[in-house]
Amino acid sequence: MERKNVYNFAAGPSTMPQSVLEKAAAELLNYHGSGMSVMEMSHRSAAFQEIFDKAKNTFRELMKVPDSHEILLLQGGATLQFAAVAMNLLAGGEADYAVTGRFSGRAAEEAKKYGTVHIAFDSSSTGHDRIPKQEELRLTDGAKYFYYCANNTIYGTEWQYVPETVSPLVCDMSSDILTRRVDFSRYALVYAGAQKNMAPAGLTVVIVRKDLAGHELPFTPEMMSYDAMIRSDSMLNTPPCWCIYMLSLVLDWVKESGGVEAMHERALARSALLYDVLDESRLFIPHAQKDSRSLMNVTFSTGRKELDAEFVAGAAARGLVSVKGHKSTGGMRASLYNAMPLEGAAKLADYMREFEAEHV
Ligand SMILES: *Cc1c(COP(=O)(O)O)cnc(C)c1O
Numbered sequence: 534m535e536r537k538n539v540y541n542f543a544a545g546p547s548t549m550p551q552s553v554l555e556k557a558a559a560e561l562l563n564y565h566g567s568g569m570s571v572m573e574m575s576h577r578s579a580a581f582q583e584i585f586d587k588a589k590n591t592f593r594e595l596m597k598v599p600d601s602h603e604i605l606l607l608q609g610g611a612t613l614q615f616a617a618v619a620m621n622l623l624a625g626g627e628a629d630y631a632v633t634g635r636f637s638g639r640a641a642e643e644a645k646k647y648g649t650v651h652i653a654f655d656s657s658s659t660g661h662d663r664i665p666k667q668e669e670l671r672l673t674d675g676a677k678y679f680y681y682c683a684n685n686t687i688y689g690t691e692w693q694y695v696p697e698t699v700s701p702l703v704c705d706m707s708s709d710i711l712t713r714r715v716d717f718s719r720y721a722l723v724y725a726g727a728q729k730n731m732a733p734a735g736l737t738v739v740i741v742r743k744d745l746a747g748h749e750l751p752f753t754p755e756m757m758s759y760d761a762m763i764r765s766d767s768m769l770n771t772p773p774c775w776c777i778y779m780l781s782l783v784l785d786w787v788k789e790s791g792g793v794e795a796m797h798e799r800a801l802a803r804s805a806l807l808y809d810v811l812d813e814s815r816l817f818i819p820h821a822q823k824d825s826r827s828l829m830n831v832t833f834s835t836g837r838k839e840l841d842a843e844f845v846a847g848a849a850a851r852g853l854v855s856v857k858g859h860k861s862t863g864g865m866r867a868s869l870y871n872a873m874p875l876e877g878a879a880k881l882a883d884y885m886r887e888f889e890a891e892h893v
Contacts, residue, residue: 540877611726634685689832736776834864
């Protein structure tokens with residue numbers, strides 16, 4: 534099947550903009566007349582430094598990151614940040630964690646090794662089907678930060694508001710970065726693994742308030758010290774050069790496409806196509822409660838394993854691939870990141886309607 538006939542709904546690594554892949558392919562063997570690929574370049578070369586600076590500058594411009602915050606381009610995935618956040622910012626103190634899914638749960642467990650963790654909310658008893666209301670959050674006086682995960686990739690729930698807290702916020706935005714405006718003045722730190730909305734796997738973007746760095750636990754590995762990474766401009770060692778190059782192309786694409794506001798509008802339109810089907814359906818059961826729905830990951834099932842499997846196989850036969858849900862939730866999950874064309878979501882919505890007509 535040709536690429537143009539496939540829509541990839543994978544949760545991450547996930548679909549990339551077609552024009553970005555074409556540009557990368559065109560530049561693959563000979564980047565800007567250098568006679569070599571970006572993959573082959575020294576990370577200390579002028580050509581790579583230019584790519585690196587452009588990626589950072591475009592990210593800062595698109596997301597309006599203030600000068601008070603540094604942008605780091607790191608390795609280790611979002612998961613390494615579970616520990617890095619706690620080693621650097623918790624460092625023996627207390628922090629509040631909202632557990633609204635698997636990743637925030639693992640972040641809280643990891644943080645317990647490095648300080649005192651208070652669980653501000655935990656939605657596990659209802660299968661992480663919702664985001665708490667502000668008044669449900671149990672907040673600790675003197676907490677160093679309040680931690681949450683903006684979009685729960687596995688369960689398909691997303692915070693619709695920014696929590697009001699006295700302590701600064703720390704947020705895992707791995708699966709909804711670059712899809713909405715963020716007021717960084719409220720945040721101690723934001724991080725995101727690249728493989729959902731930004732670039733291939735292997736890169737993590739960390740935006741950290743500079744004045745909070747430099748207070749890490751003494752045994753913090755140098756590679757996990759925000760202070761060391763700020764001082765070396767993320768080049769304490771070889772950075773993930775190819776991923777950073779791909780990030781710069783994706784950021785250019787976001788900019789040309791109208792920036793994060795346009796990305797947000799598109800995300801609303803794409804997800805509405807699927808939620809409209811779910812709201813009318815007598816077959817499909819949505820996982821997330823209505824007021825907690827994610828614009829990025831739409832989760833649903835028929836309530837019957839065999840029928841779910843039939844749906845997933847039928848979708849794949851039409852080129853609508855990777856709609857199988859996460860193993861912990863079962864059912865289906867359609868991930869609708871920035872690079873998913875509206876047409877892909879429309880085709881999936883059509884298939885859902887047809888499948889329902891055949892099975893109800
Ligand atoms: C995918 C994901 C992670 C884990 O990312 P890795 O890069 O695999 O470590 C963490 N948090 C969220 C919200 C995710 O979507």
